[in-house]
Amino acid sequence: MNFLTAGDSQNLRIVLLGVSGAGKSTIRNAVLGGEAFKQRRTTKSEIQTGRVEDKYISITDTPGFFNTHLTDEELQEQMMKSLSLAHPGPHVFLLVINLETFEEDERNIVEKIQEIFGAQAFKFTLVLVTGREKMSRRDWMLFILRQL
Template sequence: MGGKYDKAGVLKVRDHSKCPQTRIVLVGKTGVGKSAVGNTILDRQDFTSILSNASVTTQCQKEHGLVNDRHVAVVDTPGLFDTEKPNEEIQKEIVKCIQVSCPGPHAFLLVMQLNRFTDEERKCVEALQEIFGEESRKYMIILFTRGDDLEGQSIHDFVQRAHPALKEVINKCGGRYHVFNNRAMFNRAQ
């Protein structure tokens, strides 16, 4: 991938059934819980996930595991809109996730906090589409964290009552969304 980044090369693999592993890339803002999501998916503490007011993940990190008898590779990326680094520098690092997930990701999990959708979250979606191209939306799933905040409400009901801008983002991602409670990391029903 030397030289200029080619957005068209992001999603080359079309027949995913022949792939020996599922490759998932975690993307989103700083502090939304991407690393914790990676740990929840893999059912172990591979990614550094601590409470901090500064970005913890500074480089793409790939970890492997077996999930429901399927080999899975999870790539954690630095958060967009980090307060300590220019966004251009972060975007260059995020592009590396394509190399790390060679030959390319099967899914981008756009991680967002359940209780928060601001203009910055919307800009995050736009930045990711700029980085990976419009085609990436076909492979993007919104993954909400802080599922414990639902307090008995279903994620479907939450989305039905969500802000129109959030609904628009979900629609742009093919209506795909899910919720995790990272505090119940070992709950495999998630």
């Protein structure tokens, strides 16, 4: 799997990961502006490209992990498709986690990412946590402690 390539500083390739409803569409639209992606549950990987200042940014949306509309094989196929859409490979995997909808089974997302993309993917993964503003400080601290 190819990741950041030398001499490619004018382009940025992002692959969004997360469960359905985590806010991937909102993040894409915030980066690219407007409604580049409709906010809906998707069963296929799709790409949208835009220009932000002097960079071309390609954002690949993926189906949500634990998507009940896809078999494990179909999910893996769409995740592999996301890599080909981000050819020659993504600069970053952006894992979107919504604290408002976080479920215990989402802890398994790390294993799923490793299973599909390999352990090397974690070197290129950033976690974006949304929904913190709707939690009290106490609930936030309890959430963090439970993750340790």
